[in-house]
Amino acid sequence: MKLIIKWLCSAAALLAVAYLYSGVVVTSFTGALVAAAVLGALNTVVRPILVLLTLPVTLVTVGLFLFVINALMFWAAASLVSGLSVSGFGAALIGSLIYSVLQxxxxxxxERLFFNQ
Incomplete structure (x- = not known):
């Protein structure tokens, strides 16, 4: 149940990103659901590998390179899902920052309201 609620909230967060920032476009709630699932899968499978491979760069930049990795994951999800569109890397960076704050x-x-009883 928790996974479904988080998935729906993540899709709503993607819609909010598209509403707040014009560089990100989500065509429908169905597209947001698919994009949230793809983004979750990329962050679960690909992101840890990228973090490990880019560890020296991340250490030199004092962790700021992780923002680039987040933007790449957001951009990759947009390229895989037809319901999500990002106008460029800068838009992916800003969109991923907004999405991260919403997440x-x-x-x-x-955690506070529903699952901590």
């Missing part, structure tokens, strides 16, 4: 808020609310 933090979702995690906080879900």
């Amino acid at each position: 933090l808020a979702i995690e906080f609310v879900l």
Whole structure:
């Protein structure tokens, strides 16, 4: 049940990103659902590998390179899903930052209100 609620909230967060920033376009809620699933899969499978491979660069930049990795995951999801469109790498960077902040808020609310009883 928790996974489904997080998935729906992630899709809503993608719609909010598209509403807040014009560089990201989501065509429909169905497209947002698919994009949220793809983004979750990429962040689960590909992101840890990229973090490990780019560890020296991440250490030199004091962790700031992780923003680039997040943007790449967001951009990759947009290229794989037809319902999500990103106008460029800068838009992917800003979109991933907004999405990350919204995901933090979702995690906080879900843990505090629904799953911490």
